[in-house]
């Protein structure tokens with residue numbers, strides 16, 4: 001049988017995301033380019049791969065689903081070549097890789113998953129646009145901390161894993177997605193680990209303080225080998241030193257919490273970094289006016305703030321609604337903004353001493 005995909009077999013269990021998967025399926029069916037965006041480690045790649053498997057199983061693409069992972073590629077000039085290699089298509093001597101790619105895709109019906117684009121966003125955008133214009137049966141699902149910025153692109157922000165509501169009873173805490181992922185991964189390193197009435201509240205708080213970000217939850221769960229959840233929770237103010245033990249074969253930027261934030265921070269322009277550092281003074285989120293005040297002296301603080309939103313470093317909360325709280329935080333009369341706690345801690349250390357590594 002001819003292989004119709006190159007999607008990697010996953011080694012760890014998949015947790016939750018029923019609603020998100022339904023939304024991504026609908027999105028991909030409706031648009032030729034869908035881009036899953038979100039903070040580092042929030043689960044973009046995992047969700048995209050899971051959605052692709054489902055779509056493939058549903059028979060959506062006669063010529064299959066193919067993953068082009070750009071994480072290991074540093075040069076935009078190599079993207080077309082990486083795509084050819086992912087598809088198992090041969091380069092033709094004397095012909096540009098992009099032309100060969102167009103020849104290969106022109107008469108096919110397939111889904112291309114262009115994964116981890118943020119460091120090559122301009123090159124990706126150019127390639128994806130050229131392919132979509134020339135190849136009518138092609139659909140693209142991209143993942144990136146920042147959208148590609150193409151006409152017709154359907155952006156979709158991957159949320160954190162669902163957290164237990166504040167003050168939830170233990171029975172509800174243990175059912176939440178974030179807590180389930182933490183417990184699943186903790187059991188891998190400590191088979192006796194169990195969620196109990198005694199530790200559920202602490203685990204729930206831990207997951208909340210890690211913003212429900214799957215990568216952070218996995219790094220924290222790996223520490224259960226040598227620390228109790230209470231000890232872990234007590235050390236989360238020092239999370240960048242604590243959360244360093246990623247899988248040996250993981251991407252370098254996913255081996256520590258610091259590396260995953262460094263990856264986003266290093267891709268920012270100097271003024272964007274300056275505003276991010278200043279925004280770390282707001283522990284409970286802020287309004288547009290407050291951002292403009294704190295950004296005084298920077299050229300175009302509003303534009304910079306919106307860039308940070310695009311790059312998934314600032315979370316916008318429409319109508320002032322904090323998804324983690326029951327009541328609107330400012331009466332619902334405009335966007336509020338906030339930083340994930342991990343980003344805030346990182347930016348505040350950089351704020352105190354911009355040159356220090358965290």
Ligand SMILES: Nc1ncnc2c1ncn2[C@@H]1O[C@H](COP(=O)(O)OP(=O)(O)OP(=O)(O)O)[C@@H](O)[C@H]1O
Pocket residue numbers: 012013014015016017038039040041042043044045046047116143145181214215218253254260
């Ligand atoms: N729903 C889930 N169930 C189980 N594990 C998950 C889930 N979502 C993410 N993970 C795990 O969390 C880690 C980070 O996920 P992933 O690589 O998809 O994040 P990402 O948003 O693509 O990160 P990056 O911004 O670095 O590209 C991975 O180890 C992944 O397997």
Ligand SMILES: [Mg+2]
Pocket residue numbers: 044045046115116143
């Ligand atoms: Mg990814």
